[in-house]
Amino acid sequence: MVRCAEARCRTACRALRHAGSMGADESLERQIRFVLEADRLKTVARQSRITNGTRQENSAEHSWHLALMALALGGHAPASTDLGRVMAMLVVHDLVEIDAGDLFLYSDSAAQTRQEAAERAAADRIFALLPAPQAVAARALWDEFEERRTPEARFARALDRLQPMLLNMQTGGGTWVAHDVPLDQVLSKVELIEEGSAALGGYARAMIAEAVERGFLRAIAGPHAG
Amino acid sequence: MVRCAEARCRTACRALRHAGSMGADESLERQIRFVLEADRLKTVARQSRITNGTRQENSAEHSWHLALMALALGGHAPASTDLGRVMAMLVVHDLVEIDAGDLFLYSDSAAQTRQEAAERAAADRIFALLPAPQAVAARALWDEFEERRTPEARFARALDRLQPMLLNMQTGGGTWVAHDVPLDQVLSKVELIEEGSAALGGYARAMIAEAVERGFLRAIAGPHAG
Numbered sequence: 001m002v003r004c005a006e007a008r009c010r011t012a013c014r015a016l017r018h019a020g021s022m023g024a025d026e027s028l029e030r031q032i033r034f035v036l037e038a039d040r041l042k043t044v045a046r047q048s049r050i051t052n053g054t055r056q057e058n059s060a061e062h063s064w065h066l067a068l069m070a071l072a073l074g075g076h077a078p079a080s081t082d083l084g085r086v087m088a089m090l091v092v093h094d095l096v097e098i099d100a101g102d103l104f105l106y107s108d109s110a111a112q113t114r115q116e117a118a119e120r121a122a123a124d125r126i127f128a129l130l131p132a133p134q135a136v137a138a139r140a141l142w143d144e145f146e147e148r149r150t151p152e153a154r155f156a157r158a159l160d161r162l163q164p165m166l167l168n169m170q171t172g173g174g175t176w177v178a179h180d181v182p183l184d185q186v187l188s189k190v191e192l193i194e195e196g197s198a199a200l201g202g203y204a205r206a207m208i209a210e211a212v213e214r215g216f217l218r219a220i221a222g223p224h225a226g
Numbered sequence: 227m228v229r230c231a232e233a234r235c236r237t238a239c240r241a242l243r244h245a246g247s248m249g250a251d252e253s254l255e256r257q258i259r260f261v262l263e264a265d266r267l268k269t270v271a272r273q274s275r276i277t278n279g280t281r282q283e284n285s286a287e288h289s290w291h292l293a294l295m296a297l298a299l300g301g302h303a304p305a306s307t308d309l310g311r312v313m314a315m316l317v318v319h320d321l322v323e324i325d326a327g328d329l330f331l332y333s334d335s336a337a338q339t340r341q342e343a344a345e346r347a348a349a350d351r352i353f354a355l356l357p358a359p360q361a362v363a364a365r366a367l368w369d370e371f372e373e374r375r376t377p378e379a380r381f382a383r384a385l386d387r388l389q390p391m392l393l394n395m396q397t398g399g400g401t402w403v404a405h406d407v408p409l410d411q412v413l414s415k416v417e418l419i420e421e422g423s424a425a426l427g428g429y430a431r432a433m434i435a436e437a438v439e440r441g442f443l444r445a446i447a448g449p450h451a452g
Contacts, residue, residue, distance in 0.1 A: 028302065035295055036392060038294055051265040061268045061290060064289045064293070067290070068318070071314055072356065088297055091313070
């Protein structure tokens with residue numbers, strides 16, 4: 001018997017396939033409308049710059065980069081992690097930014113609370129563009145990512161935290177320097193990486209040490225530290 | 227017994243996970259180098275414009291859009307198609323453009339032959355950045371997409387052909403108008419869509435008819451038609 005490690009992914013994929021009882025043409029029309037609406041994510045700018053430093057990254061290409069990281073770094077996820085599900089989650093996780101925009105990772109807690117409400121409203125609107133059962137499946141994937149209760153969600157979140165650190169290291173400290181981000185805040189993000197993957201957490205910790213050495217991060221808490 | 231429709235995807239994912247016999251640190255270093263090299267795909271411009279018409283699409287965000295389409299439109303693939311594998315293929319399929327650039331879909335056959343050679347050389351270089359067994363698995367995914375011998379590859383290719391048509395319809399005819407592409411050449415791309423998905427092929431055919439009606443494509447063969 002073949003071992004079905006990806007059973008949950010298959011379930012999710014199957015749910016995402018089913019467009020319900022409306023006519024085939026109407027289903028397809030709604031799916032295409034969703035695909036066209038999603039295109040707007042290409043216009044949402046993030047704080048991080050791409051590795052050549054020429055411009056800010058957008059949320060669509062960021063999502064692609066994370067899906068590629070799931071493939072390249074999947075060996076560092078817990079053994080039975082379903083990478084297909086991780087990829088699916090990463091592909092949809094930022095769609096809410098079409099309405100809510102991208103909030104800088106180190107914004108204050110009031111801004112983060114407002115952002116969470118805006119993102120939930122965006123999820124309500126955007127996933128509902130899909131035919132009903134598919135909309136529920138896609139929304140469930142997004143909720144799973146947000147709630148970080150499964151190994152897949154924790155690994156996906158780890159990649160989402162690691163990637164901007166990699167970009168910062170390639171762009172002279174990037175957002176850390178631009179926003180004078182204190183070390184303790186960066187280390188709190190490393191904990192989220194460790195929750196998803198011990199190996200990637202260790203890698204991030206070593207990278208932060210190098211960032212301090214290169215002057216990208218201040219070793220002692222600065223004026224912004226809480 | 228759970229039915230394992232995604233068996234091949236699991237095999238591919240497992241192969242992609244295994245980084246071989248080198249030390250864990252060295253494997254991770256190579257994987258990160260691959261991830262950073264991949265970032266350059268964000269700077270490769272395609273001919274198509276994003277739906278708001280403000281700029282050309284880049285190949286990284288295009289790849290994300292296709293992976294999202296695999297999720298949204300997966301119900302129109304043949305029943306046992308492994309969507310996880312389709313997504314993985316779409317995420318890596320354009321990486322070769324980092325070296326080879328993006329060739330316009332309707333370029334002449336001499337340009338296409340040169341492009342194919344450049345893309346193979348790029349695949350040799352880029353996938354080899356990964357630890358050896360993983361490099362082989364990633365290259366096999368790319369070869370599969372290029373060869374179109376599996377339902378997964380044909381569906382992935384269908385999405386890759388459909389997406390720029392959707393963008394053209396949103397941008398006043400887009401590349402069809404800009405390059406005065408003859409109808410018969412567009413219809414030959416529709417055949418590739420039909421090979422991957424009858425429903426999406428039918429959708430594309432109806433869209434082309436509308437494009438002719440709206441004056442985005444000339445109904446009779448123009449001076450460029452072969």
